[in-house]
Amino acid sequence: MITKKRRGVDEINSSSMADIAFLLLIFFLVTTTIDPGEGLTMVLPPYEADPLVKDQKDIVKILVRPSGEVLFDGEFISIEQVELSAKNKVTEFQGIFGAVDENNKPKQPIFVIETAEKAKYQIFLEVLDGLKEANCRKISVVES
Amino acid sequence: MKIKKKAKVVAAVSTASLPDIIFMLLIFFMVTTVMKDFDGLKVEEPSAANIQKLENRKNVIYIWQTKDGSVCVDDQTLTNVDDISEILKFKLENSIDPGKMVVQFKSDQNTTMELIQQIHTECRQANALKLSYATKKLGSD
Numbered sequence: 263m264i265t266k267k268r269r270g271v272d273e274i275n276s277s278s279m280a281d282i283a284f285l286l287l288i289f290f291l292v293t294t295t296i297d298p299g300e301g302l303t304m305v306l307p308p309y310e311a312d313p314l315v316k317d318q319k320d321i322v323k324i325l326v327r328p329s330g331e332v333l334f335d336g337e338f339i340s341i342e343q344v345e346l347s348a349k350n351k352v353t354e355f356q357g358i359f360g361a362v363d364e365n366n367k368p369k370q371p372i373f374v375i376e377t378a379e380k381a382k383y384q385i386f387l388e389v390l391d392g393l394k395e396a397n398c399r400k401i402s403v404v405e406s
Numbered sequence: 407m408k409i410k411k412k413a414k415v416v417a418a419v420s421t422a423s424l425p426d427i428i429f430m431l432l433i434f435f436m437v438t439t440v441m442k443d444f445d446g447l448k449v450e451e452p453s454a455a456n457i458q459k460l461e462n463r464k465n466v467i468y469i470w471q472t473k474d475g476s477v478c479v480d481d482q483t484l485t486n487v488d489d490i491s492e493i494l495k496f497k498l499e500n501s502i503d504p505g506k507m508v509v510q511f512k513s514d515q516n517t518t519m520e521l522i523q524q525i526h527t528e529c530r531q532a533n534a535l536k537l538s539y540a541t542k543k544l545g546s547d
Contacts, residue, residue: 279425287432298463301510301538302454309530326519379520383513384452386522387539394456405523 302390307402320359320371322351324389328380332389341385344392348373352396372400446470447478452515454541465506467497467534471513471521487524494532510538 324344325333332339334347355371363369373393377386393401447470460466469490470478477484479493498504509529513522529537 276425277421280421280428283425283428283432287428296463298460298466299510299538299540300457300459300543301540302456303458303508304537304539306526306530306535306537308533308535309527377519377523379518379523381519382515383517383519383522384515386519387452387454387515387541390539391454391456391544394454403523403526405527 302387302394304390304401304403320355322348322371322373324373324375324393326375326377326381326385326389328378330382330385332385341388341392344389345395348393348396348398352398370398370400372402373398374402374404376404446512447472447476449473449512449514450516451512451540451542453544454539455544457541457543458538460508460510460538461506465501465503465508466538467494467507467509469509469511469525471511471517471525473514473516475521477521477525487521487528490525490528491531494529494534498532498534506536507534508536508538509534510540512540 322335323333324335327333332341332344334344335351337347339347351373352368352370356369359369361368375386375389375393390401446468449470449472468478468480470476477487477490479490480497482493484490484493494509498507501507511522511525529535
């Protein structure tokens with residue numbers, strides 16, 4: 263008489279699937295970051311600092327008028343000219359005071375942006391962007 | 407004659423459904439997790455070319471300013487701009503690394519500088535000196 267062999271049901275061992283799922287869970291928890299946004303960066307002077315103490319020679323004043331006109335160190339310029347004017351100022355400044363400071367960084371004047379109260383934020387940012395384009399590191403703002 | 411040993415049955419809890427449970431948990435948390443979703447005030451950001459990414463959301467304080475003068479710090483709507491320095495001071499004191507905190511201005515491009523200057527002063531009073539002006543990438547639209 264022929265006896266049937268009992269067939270074992272083939273099964274894949276799935277006990278480690280849970281671990282894989284856990285690892286995926288933890289991996290995504292750790293790696294997920296929310297985009298914090300981007301923008302033009304700037305460092306404000308401390309509240310106590312008196313801007314008048316600074317040596318006047320290394321200050322370049324940029325005035326933004328309510329109408330949106332820009333006065334760069336006393337001269338009317340257009341927004342597009344900010345970058346070029348700033349570059350020229352840096353070159354001029356380095357011609358007088360030397361190219362590098364004691365830390366071997368290129369010497370730069372301090373660019374101070376002064377805005378009228380009625381001036382638009384957009385114009386201010388365009389001026390700031392122009393200065394950044396010219397690689398100016400020392401930028402400050404003044405409340406008028 | 408050899409005596410056949412009986413195959414021992416290993417008592418095991420079936421773990422086949424564990425992954426399903428874990429996946430359910432994963433999906434449950436994904437669905438129920440609500441990000442601090444304050445979209446802020448409606449502003450039209452100006453555009454600029456030389457923008458830098460901020461590093462960590464935990465180190466950023468957002469200040470919204472609309473063109474009609476309403477101001478919002480993180481998720482608080484303010485009636486008085488003079489309160490900003492107090493709020494910033496409080497937030498800086500309670501932060502893990504106050505030196506790394508960045509204040510991001512989310513202002514409308516048509517805001518007047520009067521308001522921005524006031525907030526600049528408030529930031530300086532609170533000693534929150536690192537700023538970032540939220541902008542769109544120039545030429546992205």
